[in-house]
Amino acid sequence: xxxxxxxxxxxxxxxxxxxxxxxxxxxxxxxxxxxxxxxxxxxxxxxxxxxxxxxxxxxxxxxxxxxxxxxxxxxxxxxxxxxxxxxxxxxxxxxxxxxxxxxxxxxxxxxxxxxxxxxxxxxxxxxxxxxxxxxxxxxxxxxxxxxxxxxxxxxxxxxxxxxxxxxxxxxxxxxxxxxxxxxxxxxxxxxxxxxxxxxxxxxxxxxxxxxxxxxxxxxxxxxxxxxxxxxxxxxxxxxxxxxxxxxxxxxxxxxxxxxxxxxxxxxxxxxxxxxxxxxxxxxx
Numbered sequence: 001x002x003x004x005x006x007x008x009x010x011x012x013x014x015x016x017x018x019x020x021x022x023x024x025x026x027x028x029x030x031x032x033x034x035x036x037x038x039x040x041x042x043x044x045x046x047x048x049x050x051x052x053x054x055x056x057x058x059x060x061x062x063x064x065x066x067x068x069x070x071x072x073x074x075x076x077x078x079x080x081x082x083x084x085x086x087x088x089x090x091x092x093x094x095x096x097x098x099x100x101x102x103x104x105x106x107x108x109x110x111x112x113x114x115x116x117x118x119x120x121x122x123x124x125x126x127x128x129x130x131x132x133x134x135x136x137x138x139x140x141x142x143x144x145x146x147x148x149x150x151x152x153x154x155x156x157x158x159x160x161x162x163x164x165x166x167x168x169x170x171x172x173x174x175x176x177x178x179x180x181x182x183x184x185x186x187x188x189x190x191x192x193x194x195x196x197x198x199x200x201x202x203x204x205x206x207x208x209x210x211x212x213x214x215x216x217x218x219x220x221x222x223x224x225x226x227x228x229x230x231x232x233x234x235x236x237x238x239x240x241x242x243x244x245x246x247x248x249x250x251x252x253x254x255x256x257x258x259x260x261x262x263x264x265x266x267x268x269x270x271x272x273x274x275x276x277x278x279x280x281x282x283x284x
Contacts, residue, residue, distance in 0.1 A: 047107030059201020
């Protein structure tokens with residue numbers, strides 16, 4: 001699964017701000033989730049990347065395997081699924097609110113920002129779970145921006161986001177949290193951070209953050225960067241912008257990777273990239 005993290009929201013008010021200002025009620029469907037609004041506030045998000053409330057409650061043992069389906073079937077037009085969960089004694093009101101807020105913030109990280117070109121709106125549409133505790137558009141976007149900054153601090157290890165998590169054996173000595181140890185125990189080199197988040201019923205954002213931290217600590221392998229495309233060899237005396245000769249019969253035209261030392265002396269930025277690539281290859 002590719003990384004569904006959108007770029008930073010633009011500074012001007014976005015689509016969600018406009019709907020909040022107009023106090024609309026309905027469903028906003030984007031590429032990575034559907035946001036349900038009541039009077040402009042977001043009260044539920046069904047995301048495509050983050051584990052939903054159902055997986056969280058089932059994985060934690062709070063909800064029996066068929067409990068979520070029962071709630072959906074009995075919610076009815078009153079959209080009282082949340083109250084059904086409480087009435088069955090599976091959750092208290094406080095537990096439902098905390099778990100629901102955690103799932104909503106997690107889904108918002110991947111679903112925002114919204115753009116008019118990729119979003120549809122269904123007026124009056126509601127979610128069967130009902131309104132647990134709405135969150136303002138401003139608060140939701142601020143929380144998402146804060147999480148994005150946390151992840152950006154570990155951007156050098158972003159390559160692990162969408163790749164199977166491969167633990168390093170033997171583990172180098174490094175402090176880990178209980179959640180990180182659960183990740184390492186479940187990682188088998190075949191499942192991505194998103195797969196592990198769903199299997200554990202925990203935050204997809206938190207899993208991405210933990211996997212990047214584990215990669216920074218040397219506990220998770222960083223995937224090899226794809227080899228750069230080779231550049232054509234220039235004819236002696238040819239100008240830099242001259243096209244490479246086209247082979248007409250005989251041996252095929254030869255291609256050669258430029259000498260890193262030559263590139264390093266030509267451009268200090270390239271020199272840094274060469275050194276970083278070499279360091280990564282030596283540590284794999």
